[in-house]
Amino acid sequence: MTLAPSLSGDLARDPFADLKLQPPDALLSLIKAYRLDPRPTKIDLGVGVYRDGRGATPVFHAVKAAEAELLAAQDTKAYLGPEGDLGFLDHLSELVLGEGVDTSDLVGMQTPGGTGALRLAAEMAAMARPGTRIWLGTPTWPNHPQIFEQAGLTLQTYRHFDPATGAVDFEAIREALHRAQPGDLVLLHGCCHNPTGADFTAVQWKQVNALVLERRLIPLIDLAYQGLGLGLDEDAAGPRALFAAADNALIAYSCDKNFGLYRERTGALFARARWHADTVRSTLHFLARCAWSMPPDHGAAAVRLILQSPELSRLWRAELTAMRERLAAMRAAVAAALPALEPVRGQHGLFSLLPLTPHQVEALRRDAGVYMAGSGRINVAGLNEANLSDFIAALSAVGL
Numbered sequence: 410m411t412l413a414p415s416l417s418g419d420l421a422r423d424p425f426a427d428l429k430l431q432p433p434d435a436l437l438s439l440i441k442a443y444r445l446d447p448r449p450t451k452i453d454l455g456v457g458v459y460r461d462g463r464g465a466t467p468v469f470h471a472v473k474a475a476e477a478e479l480l481a482a483q484d485t486k487a488y489l490g491p492e493g494d495l496g497f498l499d500h501l502s503e504l505v506l507g508e509g510v511d512t513s514d515l516v517g518m519q520t521p522g523g524t525g526a527l528r529l530a531a532e533m534a535a536m537a538r539p540g541t542r543i544w545l546g547t548p549t550w551p552n553h554p555q556i557f558e559q560a561g562l563t564l565q566t567y568r569h570f571d572p573a574t575g576a577v578d579f580e581a582i583r584e585a586l587h588r589a590q591p592g593d594l595v596l597l598h599g600c601c602h603n604p605t606g607a608d609f610t611a612v613q614w615k616q617v618n619a620l621v622l623e624r625r626l627i628p629l630i631d632l633a634y635q636g637l638g639l640g641l642d643e644d645a646a647g648p649r650a651l652f653a654a655a656d657n658a659l660i661a662y663s664c665d666k667n668f669g670l671y672r673e674r675t676g677a678l679f680a681r682a683r684w685h686a687d688t689v690r691s692t693l694h695f696l697a698r699c700a701w702s703m704p705p706d707h708g709a710a711a712v713r714l715i716l717q718s719p720e721l722s723r724l725w726r727a728e729l730t731a732m733r734e735r736l737a738a739m740r741a742a743v744a745a746a747l748p749a750l751e752p753v754r755g756q757h758g759l760f761s762l763l764p765l766t767p768h769q770v771e772a773l774r775r776d777a778g779v780y781m782a783g784s785g786r787i788n789v790a791g792l793n794e795a796n797l798s799d800f801i802a803a804l805s806a807v808g809l
């Protein structure tokens with residue numbers, strides 16, 4: 410057995426001595442605790458994937474059909490190139506940005522999930538101007554700040570969510586956008602805000618877009634749930650308007666939720682670069698080459714087959730509609746059962762942030778087997794007809 414050198418400063422002999430243990434991912438610990446809980450009545454509202462009324466996360470029928478086609482027709486696994494599947498990017502750009510979008514200075518890159526797109530966008534911004542500031546509304550998806558910081562951006566935060574109303578804190582956002590300096594990035598959740606479910610209204614999008622343009626900020630729109638809020642076009646309306654009007658804008662897109670492709674890591678980065686599209690394209694290719702070289706193919710190929718086939722598109726849209734309607738029905742049921750949760754009705758997507766203290770979250774887990782993130786974030790899709798009344802009773806028992 411080799412003993413670790415006792416002098417941690419001796420980097421030649423002990424090169425990793427200065428690394429620190431990273432804090433464990435809270436959601437992964439939650440998943441483990443849920444798995445070990447023997448109570449048959451336990452309820453999982455932690456994990457961030459869609460679940461149907463039976464608690465399953467099935468493969469879309471449209472995806473299964475596209476995969477069958479792929480299996481039969483695919484005749485090579487040779488690399489595609491750093492930008493990925495061009496057909497996927499063409500079809501996806503229409504879905505995201507609308508038909509007839511101006512493509513003259515649009516750059517598309519297929520990425521490993523929305524996470525890959527966020528990281529690529531952040532690296533490009535940091536490369537263009539080291540230390541570029543990025544404005545984040547809080548709370549936000551916990552991966553956002555660490556992705557941006559690791560890529561070399563400087564974080565600025567403001568309050569996105571007002572717990573008193575369960576809606577967006579629009580004054581705080583307006584004030585932050587006024588404080589931001591030209592050239593700063595602003596992260597905007599396209600729809601289905603994670604973790605609060607509190608999205609901009611159509612009127613608020615107009616105001617945000619006007620401010621972003623007036624202040625010459627660079628929007629980085631994280632669109633990870635298109636179609637799970639109000640509808641495919643409705644969820645993209647604000648981002649589309651901003652992308653059409655801005656000289657410089659970025660959209661980090663995930664197909665992992667709205668096509669149910671999670672582990673296939675399917676996403677894209679779209680960049681509008683009015684004056685420097687060629688340099689932006691070449692920079693993104695370079696950064697992708699350094700990070701993953703070529704993106705994974707399978708999920709993007711399945712999405713391309715779905716979007717290019719009217720029949721598969723119809724099937725996919727129907728499946729997505731069923732998911733969205735189920736989420737809305739669960740939201741309505743929660744709001745109807747507990748007056749304190751009325752805001753949940755008007756929030757969108759998978760997540761809502763409940764007005765619970767850490768102590769109440771802990772009591773729900775300990776006494777009723779209800780598992781949610783420590784912040785009080787629930788995945789609404791974890792609720793169904795069979796567990797809803799138990800969930801409401803557990804919330805009442807902790808005083809909600």
Ligand SMILES: Cc1ncc(COP(=O)(O)O)c(C=O)c1O
Nearest residue numbers: 522523524550603631633663665
């Ligand atoms: C707000 C937000 N952005 C991006 C992502 C990343 O998605 P992907 O799994 O495609 O990397 C997620 C995933 O949970 C998310 O919630």
